[in-house]
Amino acid sequence: MSMEEFPLSDVYQLLEPGPVVLLTTAHRNAQGHADKARQNVMTMSWHMMVEFTPPTLACIVSAADHSFLALRASGECVIAIPAVELAANVVGIGNCSGRDIDKFDKYKLTRAKAAKVRAPLIADCFANLECKVIDTRLVDDFNLFVLEVVQAWRDPAQPDPKTIHHQGYGKFAVDGETIILASQMP
Amino acid sequence: MSMEEFPLSDVYQLLEPGPVVLLTTAHRNAQGHADKARQNVMTMSWHMMVEFTPPTLACIVSAADHSFLALRASGECVIAIPAVELAANVVGIGNCSGRDIDKFDKYKLTRAKAAKVRAPLIADCFANLECKVIDTRLVDDFNLFVLEVVQAWRDPAQPDPKTIHHQGYGKFAVDGETIILASQMP
Numbered sequence: 001m002s003m004e005e006f007p008l009s010d011v012y013q014l015l016e017p018g019p020v021v022l023l024t025t026a027h028r029n030a031q032g033h034a035d036k037a038r039q040n041v042m043t044m045s046w047h048m049m050v051e052f053t054p055p056t057l058a059c060i061v062s063a064a065d066h067s068f069l070a071l072r073a074s075g076e077c078v079i080a081i082p083a084v085e086l087a088a089n090v091v092g093i094g095n096c097s098g099r100d101i102d103k104f105d106k107y108k109l110t111r112a113k114a115a116k117v118r119a120p121l122i123a124d125c126f127a128n129l130e131c132k133v134i135d136t137r138l139v140d141d142f143n144l145f146v147l148e149v150v151q152a153w154r155d156p157a158q159p160d161p162k163t164i165h166h167q168g169y170g171k172f173a174v175d176g177e178t179i180i181l182a183s184q185m186p
Numbered sequence: 187m188s189m190e191e192f193p194l195s196d197v198y199q200l201l202e203p204g205p206v207v208l209l210t211t212a213h214r215n216a217q218g219h220a221d222k223a224r225q226n227v228m229t230m231s232w233h234m235m236v237e238f239t240p241p242t243l244a245c246i247v248s249a250a251d252h253s254f255l256a257l258r259a260s261g262e263c264v265i266a267i268p269a270v271e272l273a274a275n276v277v278g279i280g281n282c283s284g285r286d287i288d289k290f291d292k293y294k295l296t297r298a299k300a301a302k303v304r305a306p307l308i309a310d311c312f313a314n315l316e317c318k319v320i321d322t323r324l325v326d327d328f329n330l331f332v333l334e335v336v337q338a339w340r341d342p343a344q345p346d347p348k349t350i351h352h353q354g355y356g357k358f359a360v361d362g363e364t365i366i367l368a369s370q371m372p
Contacts, residue, residue: 045203
């Protein structure tokens with residue numbers, strides 16, 4: 001894999017802009033193994049940063065999503081951030097369920113082994129964040145999981161990715177111009 | 187004010203793309219009035235949608251922020267969404283504290299009266315969301331507030347706003363091209 005380690009202290013710069021992301025999970029079988037058939041991937045836009053250090057985020061995974069049980073049971077996931085070139089796949093992944101098909105196969109995603117969680121990385125994405133669930137108090141009422149990023153990866157071959165931002169029913173704003181204003185704020 | 191009511195069912199289309207927003211609050215005085223001197227505004231990028239209906243969101247307001255006490259005590263705020271034309275003001279607002287100055291005056295923001303909360307709308311922004319705090323269980327540990335949007339407004343004079351997405355230290359991606367892909371997902 002061509003991914004390089006990415007500093008945990010800079011993870012917020014990837015998530016704070018609100019890109020559409022992919023979330024992978026792995027269910028373990030009775031022997032405790034998370035084989036390929038038990039891995040899944042979903043599309044997600046409802047996430048935010050919570051804390052800089054350790055990098056902490058929150059996300060909504062609906063109880064109706066096939067990934068919900070795996071996330072709740074395993075307490076682990078990977079958040080993979082796709083650039084606009086993957087937009088059609090991102091929409092496709094969001095419009096079908098892992099109950100019915102292997103979405104990695106259907107969308108020809110390249111899985112890679114994570115360092116600290118059983119869920120797979122997606123090598124096609126420009127960044128991958130290995131996460132552990134650290135708070136579930138708001139899961140029953142709001143499907144809200146709090147996650148800590150325990151390992152981050154970035155693909156040096158995609159130095160200037162343009163992310164996508166969902167505005168409903170398949171309409172996306174793509175990152176355009178970059179502006180830089182003097183600011184003290186991280 | 188030129189703001190028109192905006193359907194609550196479509197509020198997610200404004201927040202899901204992850205724009206930088208402004209958050210206004212109003213502290214009440216001993217007589218229960220929230221006069222102008224007790225209003226404040228801060229810049230915020232850490233927010234996400236939680237539920238479509240009623241429109242529910244989560245956001246992080248640090249206990250170190252001057253707005254924290256007002257939000258916690260009043261249980262109300264307004265989230266105002268600025269277009270890129272306001273970017274310099276948005277950064278300025280994020281780099282000073284309402285402890286020291288009246289940020290509405292300094293940045294020449296046009297306040298307008300909200301319908302259901304005491305915090306002010308910002309008429310210069312293309313959308314304004316009046317919010318009530320509905321869950322504080324994660325405030326002590328994560329500064330995480332859950333809010334319900336009880337009234338939404340949109341400025342028809344800004345039909346195609348470009349929002350900004352913070353990537354750290356004053357670097358922003360501005361909305362660029364819009365792409366539309368066939369999708370069943372709201």
